[in-house]
Amino acid sequence: MTRLFSLIVLLALAACASPQPIERAQPANAATAVFAAGCFWCVEQAFEKTPGVSQAVSGYTGGTTVNPTYQQVTVGDTGHFEAVKVTYDPAVVTYAQLLDVFWKNVDPFDPIGQFCDKGPSYRGAIFPATPEETAAAEGSKQAVAQRFGRAVAVEVLPSAAFYDAETYHQDYYLKNPSTYNFYKWRCGRAQRLEEIWGPA
DSSP states (O other): OOGGGHHHHHHHHHTOSOSSOOOOOOOTTOEEEEEEESOHHHHHHHHHTSTTEEEEEEEEESSSOSSOOHHHHHHTOSOOEEEEEEEEOTTTSOHHHHHHHHHTTSOTTOSSEETTEESGGGOEEEEOOSHHHHHHHHHHHHHHHHHHTSOOOOEEOOOOOEEEOOGGGTTHHHHSHHHHHHHHHHHTHHHHHHHHHOOO
16 A cells, blocks of 8 residues: 555454455365566555455565565565455356456556556565466467557566465455545556556
8 A cells, every 4th residue: 555545454454354364265176376566555456356266365475575564565675565365266267267356456557556556565476386377477478468559567476485474454445435436446446457457
């Protein structure tokens, strides 16, 4: 979140409806995938409404600092991205389909952040864990570039250690819907996504 929303965030934290993350049943054959598309609150919501996804956890990845805090990451010197770790059932939803969800929730052309959130930690990235996922991620990136006829700023990076974000960030859209919806609207996320991809 940018500094413009610092007050909103502080007020929201004081009003959190639930201090604990929401527990969800995990499929026996669960797989995970990691994506960064700006504010992890919004990315978490996008994936958790996808059939076959059992959970999306907000966190930090791609950097060098061990167990970073939100404050450290947003300063921008840890190398970490705000990201989500998606747990899903491959029998219901494929990695390729998750990539489609990712692209429809990111501005592929912004090299310095996402929507109103700017800075290194808000850049878009995909973190494949296998050669097959890397090929799929690179192929999807190329397809987006060809569709729009312009370079794509989203990076495809090696999988790295993922650190869960603080508890108050988890399921934020469910625990603080009013503040979350105001932030999302004020940030222009939905408007920009519709401008790029068309109506959802």
